[in-house]
Amino acid sequence: MTQIDSKIPQGPLAQKWTNYKASQKLVNPANKRKLDIIVLGTGLAGASAAASFGEMGFNVKIFCIQDSPRRAHSIAAQGGINAAKNYQNDGDSVYRLFYDTIKGGDYRAREANVYRLAEVSNNIIDQCVAQGVPFARDYGGQLDNRSFGGAQVSRTFYARGQTGQQLLLGAYSSLSRQIKKGSVKLFPREEMLDLVLVDGKTRGIVTRNLVTGAIEKHGAHAVVLATGGYGNVYFLSTNAMGSNGAAAMRCFKKGAFFGNPCFVQIHPTCIPVHGDYQSKLTLMSESLRNDGRIWVPKKKEDAEALRAGRLKPTDIKEEDRDYYLERRYPAFGNLVPRDVASRAAKERCDAGFGVNETGLAVYLDFKDAIARLGKSVIEARYGNLFQMYEKITADNPYETPMMIYPAIHYSMGGIWVDYELQTTIPGLFAAGEANFSDHGANRLGASALMQGLADGYFVLPYTIQNYLSHEIQTPRISTDRPEFEEAAKAAKARIDRLMGIQGSHSVDHFQKALGHIMWEYVGMGRTKEGLEEGIRRIRQVREEFWKDVRVTGTADEFNPELEKALRTAEHLELGELMARDALLREESCGGHFREEHQTADGEALRHDDQFMYVSCWEYKGAGEEPELHKEPLIYENIKIAQRNYKD
Amino acid sequence: MEKKGLNLTLKIWRQENAKAKGQFVTYQVSNISPDCSFLEMLDILNEQLVDKIEKPICFDHDCREGICGMCSLYINGRPHGNDTGITTCQLHMRHFKDGDTIYIEPWRSKAFPIIKDLVVDRSAFDKIIQAGGYTSVNTGGAQDANAILIPKKNADLAMDAAACIGCGACVATCKNASAMLFVSAKVSQLALLPQGQVEARERVTAMVAKMDELGFGNCTNTRACEAECPKQIKISNIARLNREYLGAKFCS
Numbered sequence: 001m002t003q004i005d006s007k008i009p010q011g012p013l014a015q016k017w018t019n020y021k022a023s024q025k026l027v028n029p030a031n032k033r034k035l036d037i038i039v040l041g042t043g044l045a046g047a048s049a050a051a052s053f054g055e056m057g058f059n060v061k062i063f064c065i066q067d068s069p070r071r072a073h074s075i076a077a078q079g080g081i082n083a084a085k086n087y088q089n090d091g092d093s094v095y096r097l098f099y100d101t102i103k104g105g106d107y108r109a110r111e112a113n114v115y116r117l118a119e120v121s122n123n124i125i126d127q128c129v130a131q132g133v134p135f136a137r138d139y140g141g142q143l144d145n146r147s148f149g150g151a152q153v154s155r156t157f158y159a160r161g162q163t164g165q166q167l168l169l170g171a172y173s174s175l176s177r178q179i180k181k182g183s184v185k186l187f188p189r190e191e192m193l194d195l196v197l198v199d200g201k202t203r204g205i206v207t208r209n210l211v212t213g214a215i216e217k218h219g220a221h222a223v224v225l226a227t228g229g230y231g232n233v234y235f236l237s238t239n240a241m242g243s244n245g246a247a248a249m250r251c252f253k254k255g256a257f258f259g260n261p262c263f264v265q266i267h268p269t270c271i272p273v274h275g276d277y278q279s280k281l282t283l284m285s286e287s288l289r290n291d292g293r294i295w296v297p298k299k300k301e302d303a304e305a306l307r308a309g310r311l312k313p314t315d316i317k318e319e320d321r322d323y324y325l326e327r328r329y330p331a332f333g334n335l336v337p338r339d340v341a342s343r344a345a346k347e348r349c350d351a352g353f354g355v356n357e358t359g360l361a362v363y364l365d366f367k368d369a370i371a372r373l374g375k376s377v378i379e380a381r382y383g384n385l386f387q388m389y390e391k392i393t394a395d396n397p398y399e400t401p402m403m404i405y406p407a408i409h410y411s412m413g414g415i416w417v418d419y420e421l422q423t424t425i426p427g428l429f430a431a432g433e434a435n436f437s438d439h440g441a442n443r444l445g446a447s448a449l450m451q452g453l454a455d456g457y458f459v460l461p462y463t464i465q466n467y468l469s470h471e472i473q474t475p476r477i478s479t480d481r482p483e484f485e486e487a488a489k490a491a492k493a494r495i496d497r498l499m500g501i502q503g504s505h506s507v508d509h510f511q512k513a514l515g516h517i518m519w520e521y522v523g524m525g526r527t528k529e530g531l532e533e534g535i536r537r538i539r540q541v542r543e544e545f546w547k548d549v550r551v552t553g554t555a556d557e558f559n560p561e562l563e564k565a566l567r568t569a570e571h572l573e574l575g576e577l578m579a580r581d582a583l584l585r586e587e588s589c590g591g592h593f594r595e596e597h598q599t600a601d602g603e604a605l606r607h608d609d610q611f612m613y614v615s616c617w618e619y620k621g622a623g624e625e626p627e628l629h630k631e632p633l634i635y636e637n638i639k640i641a642q643r644n645y646k647d
Numbered sequence: 648m649e650k651k652g653l654n655l656t657l658k659i660w661r662q663e664n665a666k667a668k669g670q671f672v673t674y675q676v677s678n679i680s681p682d683c684s685f686l687e688m689l690d691i692l693n694e695q696l697v698d699k700i701e702k703p704i705c706f707d708h709d710c711r712e713g714i715c716g717m718c719s720l721y722i723n724g725r726p727h728g729n730d731t732g733i734t735t736c737q738l739h740m741r742h743f744k745d746g747d748t749i750y751i752e753p754w755r756s757k758a759f760p761i762i763k764d765l766v767v768d769r770s771a772f773d774k775i776i777q778a779g780g781y782t783s784v785n786t787g788g789a790q791d792a793n794a795i796l797i798p799k800k801n802a803d804l805a806m807d808a809a810a811c812i813g814c815g816a817c818v819a820t821c822k823n824a825s826a827m828l829f830v831s832a833k834v835s836q837l838a839l840l841p842q843g844q845v846e847a848r849e850r851v852t853a854m855v856a857k858m859d860e861l862g863f864g865n866c867t868n869t870r871a872c873e874a875e876c877p878k879q880i881k882i883s884n885i886a887r888l889n890r891e892y893l894g895a896k897f898c899s
Contacts, residue, residue, distance in 0.1 A: 052786040067707060068773050070813055071715045087793060123789070130789035132782050132842045134806040141796030159806060165714055166809060173781035180777040188770065211762055240709040275680055277687050280711045388713060391730075391737045392684075457786045506697040508690075553702050557664070558763040560705060561697070 025469035032057035038220040042069030045432025046226030047171035048456025054178030073240040077164025078285035080156035081449040083121040092153040104150040105440020106590035120458040131170040148445035150337035193491040202427030213556035219477030229411035229433040235515025237408035238283040246570035256423040257616040259416035259436030262582035267409035268341035272361040281407040286445040291369035296353040332645040342406035365401035412439040420463035431455035441590025503548030531583040542572040652678030656748040681741035705764040716812030721752040726816035754819035778857035779850040808835040810878040817872035823864030828872040831888035848895035
């Protein structure tokens with residue numbers, strides 16, 4: 001049986017990473033040339049890792065499902081990236097960033113990993129500036145910062161509302177430089193279908209060429225999974241249409257443990273749902289909460305009149321507005337963490353104070369900020385977001401408040417990794433959103449970009465060497481081995497099975513059905529009964545899917561329907577795993593809110609005595625119940641408390 | 648407040664693969680909500696096609712919020728449709744009238760061969776960036792970020808240029824299929840920053856040479872690219888590219 005060993009180095013917290021680097025094994029330049037690494041995904045984590053491996057002298061193959069590495073969904077991150085630079089002289093430090101991240105994650109993340117993340121955060125900013133990332137600057141030419149939720153300092157670096165884009169293009173340009181040099185080979189429009197193990201070690205992958213449909217085999221000494229999160233299990237999310245959790249599930253089925261699958265983040269500021277045909281939800285950056293004030297009417301009759309269109313939000317007098325975040329959380333106000341803001345919005349809407357035709361929206365109002373700072377300042381800060389909002393809703397947020405509602409955004413859970421970011425399968429590493437490691441039960445804003453780049457630029461380039469130093473005697477992996485042939489055959493069989501069903505409903509029909517169940521039963525408020533019902537229904541949809549899905553076209557052509565079918569098939573299993581994990585965790589923490597477990601004033605109530613662990617799920621075969629392993633979380637440097645954003 | 652649905656005739660380019668001959672095929676959609684996005688309208692059509700056991704229309708799309716640069720439709724003769732400063736995924740059906748006929752085509756350029764239906768191969772853009780669209784810094788060892796002071800004006804101009812999403816609308820709309828706006832955006836971003844100075848000459852020379860090699864046309868200053876760019880990248884970047892290029896040539 002696989003054992004859980006988080007491999008946290010010895011020594012005091014602040015020395016662990018230094019100690020690790022001092023004692024880890026290295027690979028000499030002549031040997032690096034003989035070692036192959038596969039990277040799956042070209043987002044911040046994948047692109048930065050592949051570029052760094054290439055610079056170091058390894059042979060790298062990088063794969064993405066889009067037409068270009070620059071399309072990865074990291075590109076859509078808007079607000080910013082955190083670092084403990086303390087350029088604003090407001091009392092920030094590595095320890096404080098570490099502390100805020102652990103607290104923000106509701107004490108469900110691993111201390112040593114988070115401290116390392118805070119430690120390397122400053123290197124990331126230096127690296128990106130050296131690449132030519134055009135971060136915002138003040139008039140003296142120095143870098144500017146803004147605030148984000150869950151912090152009382154200004155530590156967020158940004159490039160207008162397109163920080164993810166600029167950081168990704170920085171990593172993409174470094175990657176492009178290595179592609180030109182020949183150290184990295186790029187495989188766009190190619191999707192991983194299976195992981196290949198030989199004698200228990202990762203030895204390569206099987207892929208489908210999305211243009212020709214050809215099944216291909218690729219060998220390597222190590223594989224890095226950097227395929228992002230699984231928010232699209234819910235169908236409607238802020239993720240890109242192509243984002244999916246299928247690659248992670250394929251690794252899970254080969255023996256990689258899945259950590260905390262029920263921890264997903266519901267982002268408070270998204271454009272509300274407007275119709276059945278809707279394909280995705282658009283995020284409005286958390287940075288808007290720096291200057292926007294969130295409110296609903298105090299009186300139910302006003303809310304009703306607003307829903308019916310008899311009143312406009314600008315008609316509601318100041319004294320009739322309930323700025324409920326400022327009321328409930330005076331110390332953090334509109335900048336409480338995302339899970340807290342989302343639940344507070346749901347609470348007001350459930351109580352009958354919601355606006356929009358559906359009653360499922362709250363206002364985000366810039367009136368006061370525009371009066372205080374002038375329209376031009378607001379335009380400089382958020383112009384592109386305001387434009388994006390207006391294009392979608394046909395409302396002008398300079399004149400009338402935005403309407404927002406929470407939506408699925410990020411998965412804190414993911415493939416379990418140890419301190420080296422290695423999974424329970426030797427030679428398989430997971431980075432960025434694809435792993436579970438740093439955000440506990442709730443991620444703070446501007447920390448996803450930090451983690452993706454930390455993993456890719458500053459962690460994996462060290463830790464992967466420690467593994468590969470034992471592989472220098474292993475010759476280049478031949479894909480003629482029977483294990484590759486078996487994996488390719490299994491992938492083909494799965495495709496043939498899907499193509500052969502010729503049922504009566506489209507793939508989207510099933511993915512939407514799954515999404516509804518997930519949002520209803522494994523969403524913002526979860527209960528024992530609801531989760532049990534959810535699991536029953538997921539199984540039912542899964543059964544119907546395998547009997548009645550219709551995949552048009554053929555397998556040997558460009559066929560997006562088949563791509564979606566292969567992903568939805570995995571989501572139908574992942575959804576159940578998430579519900580199962582949520583059912584087991586009988587407490588509320590971060591984004592996971594079990595309605596049976598809340599304080600008198602509706603805050604999340606943890607049960608540290610029972611649940612201060614990472615739930616690590618082991619696959620036991622199709623139709624079998626997965627087995628739970630527990631990694632205890634030990635806090636030696638932080639005092640555990642109930643999260644308090646009130647005073 | 649029930650909004651009236653739109654009934655539309657769609658003439659969509661269908662092409663089985665890169666080698667096949669393509670043609671316009673006519674489809675009808677009815678009762679489309681004006682709040683629906685253009686791509687959601689195509690989703691609805693595709694759902695209908697699957698119901699009829701026909702192959703759905705292939706089109707590139709991903710983020711659906713105007714930043715990934717993947718969507719690439721030529722709608723009624725304009726890249727990204729009849730609005731300015733947006734990508735196709737940000738185009739909403741409220742810009743159309745009941746009874747309209749809409750022509751939908753792929754990007755057309757020798758450098759962007761069609762893969763299927765409305766999907767084209769834009770890897771030529773990646774190859775141009777690979778030729779020199781970067782600063783040659785390895786991971787690790789960078790100096791403190793604030794050691795390099797950059798005037799706000801230059802940082803802002805660099806950001807304006809860096810906003811390019813690599814969608815290819817500039818090429819699609821240009822009668823010469825020129826990639827000058829795309830190339831100039833990256834050259835400008837790095838030329839405006841001190842970090843990019845060291846390799847400025849090599850960069851501009853290599854990127855322009857690669858652009859020419861890949862079959863993109865020349866710039867004749869029609870400014871169509873600027874008008875259609877979803878990120879409103881300015882043509883002044885092309886002027887800067889030309890200065891950088893000439894400077895590099897004279898000094899070589």
